[in-house]
Amino acid sequence: MGFKNYCFRKSLWVFHFGGASCNNCDIEILDCLTPRHDLERFGILLVGSIRHADLLLVNGSINKHDRERLVEIYKQAPKPILVVAIGACGCTGGIFADSITFAGPVDKVIPVDAYIPGCPPKPEAIIAGIVKLVNKRR
Amino acid sequence: MTEESIISEFTAKFKPDILEVARKNQKRAVITIKPEAILRTAGHLYKEAGLRFIIASAIHTKRGFEIYYHFSLDSAGLILNLHVVLDSVRPEIESLSNMFNASNWIEREMHELFGINFLNHPNQDKLISEGNWAEGVYPYRKEFKSVSEEKK
Amino acid sequence: MSRKTLIPIGPYHPLQEEPELFKLYCDGEIVKDIQWVTGYNHRSIEKLSESKTYEQVFFLVERICGICSTSHPFAFANAVEEIAGIEITDRTKYIRSIIGELERIHSHLLWVGLAGHFLGYNTVFMWAWKYREPVLDLFEMITGNRNSYAMFRVGGVRRDIENHKIAEIRRVLGEVKSKTDLLTGAVMDDPVIHARTKGVGVLTRQDVIDYGAVGPTARASGVAIDVRKDDPYAAYPLVDWKVITSEAGDVFAKAEVRLLEMYESISIIEQCLKGLEKEKEGEINVKVTEIPEGMGNGRAEAPRGEVFHFVVSDGSNSPARHKIRAPSYVNIATFKKSCIGQTIADATITLAGVDPCYCCTERLAVVCDAHSGEKLMNAKELIERSAVRTASLNKEFNCNK
Numbered sequence: 001m002g003f004k005n006y007c008f009r010k011s012l013w014v015f016h017f018g019g020a021s022c023n024n025c026d027i028e029i030l031d032c033l034t035p036r037h038d039l040e041r042f043g044i045l046l047v048g049s050i051r052h053a054d055l056l057l058v059n060g061s062i063n064k065h066d067r068e069r070l071v072e073i074y075k076q077a078p079k080p081i082l083v084v085a086i087g088a089c090g091c092t093g094g095i096f097a098d099s100i101t102f103a104g105p106v107d108k109v110i111p112v113d114a115y116i117p118g119c120p121p122k123p124e125a126i127i128a129g130i131v132k133l134v135n136k137r138r
Numbered sequence: 139m140t141e142e143s144i145i146s147e148f149t150a151k152f153k154p155d156i157l158e159v160a161r162k163n164q165k166r167a168v169i170t171i172k173p174e175a176i177l178r179t180a181g182h183l184y185k186e187a188g189l190r191f192i193i194a195s196a197i198h199t200k201r202g203f204e205i206y207y208h209f210s211l212d213s214a215g216l217i218l219n220l221h222v223v224l225d226s227v228r229p230e231i232e233s234l235s236n237m238f239n240a241s242n243w244i245e246r247e248m249h250e251l252f253g254i255n256f257l258n259h260p261n262q263d264k265l266i267s268e269g270n271w272a273e274g275v276y277p278y279r280k281e282f283k284s285v286s287e288e289k290k
Numbered sequence: 291m292s293r294k295t296l297i298p299i300g301p302y303h304p305l306q307e308e309p310e311l312f313k314l315y316c317d318g319e320i321v322k323d324i325q326w327v328t329g330y331n332h333r334s335i336e337k338l339s340e341s342k343t344y345e346q347v348f349f350l351v352e353r354i355c356g357i358c359s360t361s362h363p364f365a366f367a368n369a370v371e372e373i374a375g376i377e378i379t380d381r382t383k384y385i386r387s388i389i390g391e392l393e394r395i396h397s398h399l400l401w402v403g404l405a406g407h408f409l410g411y412n413t414v415f416m417w418a419w420k421y422r423e424p425v426l427d428l429f430e431m432i433t434g435n436r437n438s439y440a441m442f443r444v445g446g447v448r449r450d451i452e453n454h455k456i457a458e459i460r461r462v463l464g465e466v467k468s469k470t471d472l473l474t475g476a477v478m479d480d481p482v483i484h485a486r487t488k489g490v491g492v493l494t495r496q497d498v499i500d501y502g503a504v505g506p507t508a509r510a511s512g513v514a515i516d517v518r519k520d521d522p523y524a525a526y527p528l529v530d531w532k533v534i535t536s537e538a539g540d541v542f543a544k545a546e547v548r549l550l551e552m553y554e555s556i557s558i559i560e561q562c563l564k565g566l567e568k569e570k571e572g573e574i575n576v577k578v579t580e581i582p583e584g585m586g587n588g589r590a591e592a593p594r595g596e597v598f599h600f601v602v603s604d605g606s607n608s609p610a611r612h613k614i615r616a617p618s619y620v621n622i623a624t625f626k627k628s629c630i631g632q633t634i635a636d637a638t639i640t641l642a643g644v645d646p647c648y649c650c651t652e653r654l655a656v657v658c659d660a661h662s663g664e665k666l667m668n669a670k671e672l673i674e675r676s677a678v679r680t681a682s683l684n685k686e687f688n689c690n691k
Contacts, residue, residue: 025356035419095353096333101332102333168585
């Protein structure tokens with residue numbers, strides 16, 4: 001295991017970027033942290049600044065306004081960072097792919113490590129996706 | 139006040155300004171007025187009759203730009219739509235924002251998306267695109283084609 | 291000397307839903323002006339809707355907001371049914387109202403949690419979100435999904451609530467009710483919550499009328515508007531319930547209105563379930579052949595207030611124009627009244643009071659001159675300034691003693 005992967009072994013700190021989304025993925029992400037699923041047991045914590053994060057969760061279709069913000073946030077992130085696209089909109093643009101303000105799904109803007117599809121994905125699916133991603137880096 | 143008395147009072151007071159009155163059912167009314175009468179008619183509805191301004195919708199049709207101002211009489215469940223038809227080349231109309239704040243944002247939005255000019259509006263800056271994607275174009279006009287539509 | 295500083299809140303920080311940017315112009319700790327910058331979430335749904343058929347638009351409007359994902363289809367269905375003059379069956383009415391009220395319960399619980407979080411009271415946050423889970427399970431049982439239920443269609447609903455499921459719904463409702471009692475007691479009696487929310491972000495009756503505010507925001511200021519009562523739709527005229535209002539107009543009143551509304555919602559659902567048992571299973575759709583030319587105004591009471599859909603049909607199979615007015619559109623504008631004059635710490639809960647569900651973990655980035663936007667101080671200067679301030683506070687404290 002290289003040093004980079006060693007960084008992702010425990011206690012992932014998560015920063016959440018909600019693009020032009022419908023909030024469903026956002027509340028399901030939050031739901032993962034509340035008592036029923038309680039990810040904080042494993043040291044997974046939602047942090048207020050990208051500079052503290054190991055993992056960037058991006059959901060929602062990215063519109064022309066968000067695009068530059070997302071790039072900026074990705075640049076500010078300490079490397080290495082894992083990027084996860086959540087939900088149908090984050091993965092492909094979903095129902096909003098034809099919109100006049102659409103600026104490409106997440107992977108057209110920044111490199112993405114994992115995709116968690118669903119509209120919205122259930123908290124279990126989000127957790128399973130993150131677990132798969134972490135295991136793969138081992 | 140009941141919906142009948144509101145509408146009869148309104149039609150009696152602004153008879154010369156009214157072009158058409160249509161009643162879909164008891165709780166929905168569409169009154170077409172001349173654009174220059176918007177300030178006094180909307181002022182009457184808001185101040186004297188006590189209706190609440192819900193929102194305004196603009197439509198780009200063959201007749202030009204049409205705006206529906208939706209007012210609600212909450213005590214009776216009535217929605218009264220004031221309808222104006224504006225010129226298709228230079229659409230402009232008096233702003234209602236100096237009377238109530240509720241119309242401030244929607245007028246900015248219509249200015250941005252349809253290019254309708256609101257006279258005496260306090261601040262007609264862009265509301266949602268902020269010089270980012272709707273620069274010099276009006277995306278909700280019928281002639282506007284999005285990228286995916288052009289491909290077809 | 292007064293020098294205004296600009297504090298940006300947003301657009302991106304965790305725990306909030308919509309990316310929004312508030313610029314607070316402050317003098318010391320007092321908010322002097324507020325400006326809202328938006329567009330981070332614009333998806334041009336109104337334009338998209340013109341390219342979709344009526345059946346498809348339901349899936350689109352459901353994704354306007356994930357939390358009000360019943361209210362928008364509800365209002366759209368009301369609008370289209372008004373154009374076509376469709377009368378839906380009683381069973382459909384009950385099912386629609388049940389879904390609408392379950393959504394109100396889960397949304398209000400969500401708000402109570404987030405409001406607790408804004409106050410730095412994370413226990414309430416965790417509690418409320420825990421008690422919200424059974425409601426989501428109920429949704430999963432009835433509709434197959436936790437959010438975005440896809441229940442509505444023109445002239446009916448997609449899925450029936452079979453009578454054998456009613457017992458389970460009753461059981462969960464009982465559970466939610468007892469938990470709501472617990473939560474209401476904890477929130478209403480807490481001296482800290484009283485201190486933080488009473489008299490904060492007051493919106494007067496006149497402000498509400500001026501800005502056209504709706505929903506709990508208006509009802510907390512004594513304006514008793516509720517579409518369910520004023521312009522009844524679905525099963526609301528068939529059941530017995532009352533509109534909750536409060537007079538104070540502050541954040542506490544808004545919380546009170548929401549908490550008490552949950553009891554009304556539970557009672558509405560219980561009555562609807564009784565009605566459902568009387569109706570025949572399976573009668574959930576009316577055959578719709580075409581949508582004629584015309585226009586319709588559809589309204590529905592979302593957890594946050596009145597949702598308004600205006601649909602113009604040209605006789606084809608997709609809307610010619612579809613205007614959507616979500617409640618937050620008018621409610622957010624009231625921040626100009628409620629936030630100004632508050633301290634920065636209170637501004638966050640005031641912003642949340644309207645329920646745009648919105649959090650403020652963003653910290654002060656750079657201090658800018660509010661007029662020129664120039665950077666005035668760097669981090670070192672700020673630290674020095676805070677040291678001076680602390681020293682002066684210490685001195686003051688000692689003097690007072």
